[in-house]
Amino acid sequence: MxxxxxxxxxxxxxxxxxxxxxxxxxxxxxxxxxxxxxxxxxxxxxxxxxxSSSQYEDKEIIAMIEKINTNQASSDYYIAIKAHFSPILNNVVANSNYNDLSRSEKEQYQLDLLNNIIRRFVPKFSSHRGQFLSFIKMKVKDDMQKMYDRQKNVNSNNRQQMRSRFEVMKEYAEANMLVENIDLDTQQHNLIHTIQKLGKYDEVENIQKYRRIVEETHERIHQLGLHVRLKKKRQKEIYILYYGPKQLKQKEIAKLLNITQPNVSITLRRAKSNIWASILEININE
Structure with a gap:
């Protein structure tokens, strides 16, 4: 029409x-x-x-981004670029498809998308690709969907095999209720396989509805002895005190080790991320 x-x-x-x-x-x-x-x-x-109500023309924006990518720009350039693309970013992230995201998650998506505009999309633009803002909007929209799928699903690159991370984690949690007659090696294998299906730790740890299952998974990591893969003594020590038989609170660990509670929190967070990354590296086929 x-x-x-x-x-x-x-x-x-x-x-x-x-x-x-x-x-x-x-x-x-x-x-x-x-x-x-x-x-x-x-x-x-x-x-x-x-x-965008930006005062800059497309060629000026492209020139500023070139300077940012070659470390020749001041912070004012970044502020101008952020303001220029904010209407696009706000519109894409506000899509009803992403209503389940928290405010902090949406803000993080916007930062990631802005970084991709600067580092990936603008350097690839040329006049034969059409209008500049239309090209950027298309790239941002596609990238948002891909990032969202990676966060919410496993096998996100394969539509036929793609499954909700929450479903995978829930299945594992339910399966763990019936482990009395399964040998240790099999239990370790199943846990490793599940964690590897879930993917990177930073893609699951900050999602509200996954947190309880993630915490139960860390308890399971300790129960099955996989925490010994932690290389740093202090991280292993705090991880054991928190997820082991004592299950001490962070303030109790701080008092016991004579360190501050923020120090305990930071070390525990690193330990959780590192043990998860270590398990992702295991070749379960060997």
């Missing part, structure tokens, strides 16, 4: 926003003629800000 519309607007961006407000998001949109008004509009219709 082709739409031809004549409208009065204060500038091209305002005109585009008016069209979007009236017809919704259109796949292709172009202003073929602009006639300057002799008198300013007395009343300008307010619209949603679909387009």
């Amino acid at each position: 082709r739409i031809t519309e004549t409208i009065e607007a204060s500038n091209e961006k305002h005109a585009l926003s008016l069209i979007h407000e009236k017809y919704g998001r259109l796949t292709k949109l172009d202003i073929s003629m602009v006639t300057e008004l002799q008198e300013p509009l007395e009343e300008i219709e307010q619209t949603k800000k679909y387009y």
Whole structure:
């Protein structure tokens, strides 16, 4: 369907926003003629800000990003780039598909996407790829979906084998209730296999609904003796005190070891990440 519309607007961006407000998001949109008004509009219709109000042209943004990537830019450049792409980032992350994300998770996604714009997307742009902002919006939208799938699912690159991380973790937690007649080697093998299916620790630890299962998995790591893979003595010591038979609280560990509770928290967090990474490296086929 082709739409031809004549409208009065204060500038091209305002005109585009008016069209979007009236017809919704259109796949292709172009202003073929602009006639300057002799008198300013007395009343300008307010619209949603679909387009960045940045003062910079595309070529200026590209030049600034080139300087950022070659370590020739000041912090002001980064601030300007962030402001320029904020409308796109806000719009993509606010999509209803991602309503289950917490506010902090959305903020982290925006930071990751902005970094990808700077490091990956803009350096790949060339004029034959179309309009600059349209290209960036397409890349950001696709990247957001991929990152979300990696966080929420295992085998996210294979639609037929993709499964929710929560389902995998729940299945393992339920299976662990019936382990009395299974030998130690088999239990270790099953736990290692499950952790390797879940993937990187930072993709599961900060998701609210996974936390209880993650904590139970660490208890299981200790029960099955896999914590011995921790190389640093202090990390292993705190990990055992926290997940072992005593299951001390962080403040109790701090008092016992005569260190601060924040120190315990940091060391425990590193121990959890390191033991998980170590288990990911195990070749269970050997």
